[in-house]
Amino acid sequence: MTKTKWTLILLGAMNLMLIIMYLTDYFILFLKPIGYVIPLAINIIVLAVIGFRSSRYHNLWTIVGLILSIPILLIHGFLVWLADYSYTKIDSPHNQQSLVIEYRHFTLGETTYFYNFYKTRFGFIGKLLDDQSIRMMVQGIDHPVGLGAEDALGLAGEKWITKNIVRFSTWQGMKEVHLNLSQSLVNAADIEAFIDMAENKVSGQTITVNGNRLEIGYDELSGQSWIEVSSDYDEGAIPRQQCSRVVPNEERGYYMLEECTHQWEYPLYPMTESR
Numbered sequence: 001m002t003k004t005k006w007t008l009i010l011l012g013a014m015n016l017m018l019i020i021m022y023l024t025d026y027f028i029l030f031l032k033p034i035g036y037v038i039p040l041a042i043n044i045i046v047l048a049v050i051g052f053r054s055s056r057y058h059n060l061w062t063i064v065g066l067i068l069s070i071p072i073l074l075i076h077g078f079l080v081w082l083a084d085y086s087y088t089k090i091d092s093p094h095n096q097q098s099l100v101i102e103y104r105h106f107t108l109g110e111t112t113y114f115y116n117f118y119k120t121r122f123g124f125i126g127k128l129l130d131d132q133s134i135r136m137m138v139q140g141i142d143h144p145v146g147l148g149a150e151d152a153l154g155l156a157g158e159k160w161i162t163k164n165i166v167r168f169s170t171w172q173g174m175k176e177v178h179l180n181l182s183q184s185l186v187n188a189a190d191i192e193a194f195i196d197m198a199e200n201k202v203s204g205q206t207i208t209v210n211g212n213r214l215e216i217g218y219d220e221l222s223g224q225s226w227i228e229v230s231s232d233y234d235e236g237a238i239p240r241q242q243c244s245r246v247v248p249n250e251e252r253g254y255y256m257l258e259e260c261t262h263q264w265e266y267p268l269y270p271m272t273e274s275r
Contacts (some may be wrong), residue, residue, distance in 0.1 A: 006094045014039065015043070018039055026127055027118065028124065028125055029118065029126045032085070032087060032102060032126075034080060035080035038187055043069075048065070048066055066173055071176055085104045087101065088155065089101070092163060094160060095163060096121050097119075097163065097164075099119060099166055100119075100123075100126050101118075103150075105148075110139045112137045113134075113138070113152045114133070115135075115147050116133050117129040129178070132178065134168075136152055138152070151213045152170060154168045162210050165210055166178070166239070176270055180265075190268070191269050194216075194246065199245075201216070202218075203218035204216065210236065211237055212238050214228070215227070227246065229241050236259065241260050244255075244258055246268060254268065255271060
């Protein structure tokens with residue numbers, strides 16, 4: 001097999017890999033800031049060299065290919081530049097897993113902030129966390145002086161409440177990013193049902209939220225009820241203790257565990273699953 005055929009096979013394999021990764025929401029992270037400029041440039045250069053060196057094709061066809069492909073490369077590069085995304089990475093204290101944050105903002109009467117999230121284990125390839133993106137809009141009259149995209153998200157103040165959940169204190173309240181949605185075994189409806197059972201003092205009913213096991217306790221003699229909070233291997237988001245109740249806090253947008261042994265309240269779960 002000639003060198004030309006080997007080169008075309010390798011080029012095709014690279015393109016196929018990038019297409020499959022794109023369709024499955026995987027990305028080579030170091031390419032994100034520049035898009036597909038480098039792969040497109042490699043394709044153009046390799047095919048142009050083969051075309052000019054080949055005796056089977058007239059150089060005119062190679063020139064036509066360059067005339068058509070170079071504007072595509074320039075337009076793609078311009079669109080990447082226009083998007084003006086920035087990137088940062090935060091590492092998990094639990095393992096080698098990390099979260100890469102892609103963010104930008106634009107102002108047109110009001111300021112809109114966009115955030116996309118990618119989970120990665122080694123920092124080379126990242127998986128887009130579908131449906132986890134955050135969009136915040138701040139009206140011009142309400143926009144604090146000096147509020148940037150990092151400040152709006154609450155970067156540097158994020159908290160890994162479990163190995164798969166990061167909680168941000170954003171300008172519009174707390175937001176959670178789940179690195180593994182398949183492990184989120186509850187939803188807002190489950191929390192509401194648990195609240196009803198707790199109010200009706202249905203002893204022994206349990207629910208697991210973010211690694212914490214909540215169990216309703218009730219003493220018939222005293223008429224007192226409580227919620228026992230525990231977790232396997234102390235991996236839950238809330239320390240082991242007793243709390244009095246779970247209540248919805250619409251202002252904060254969270255179901256809160258209140259009147260607990262160690263402190264008055266803990267954020268338990270977002271009231272809405274929309275991001």
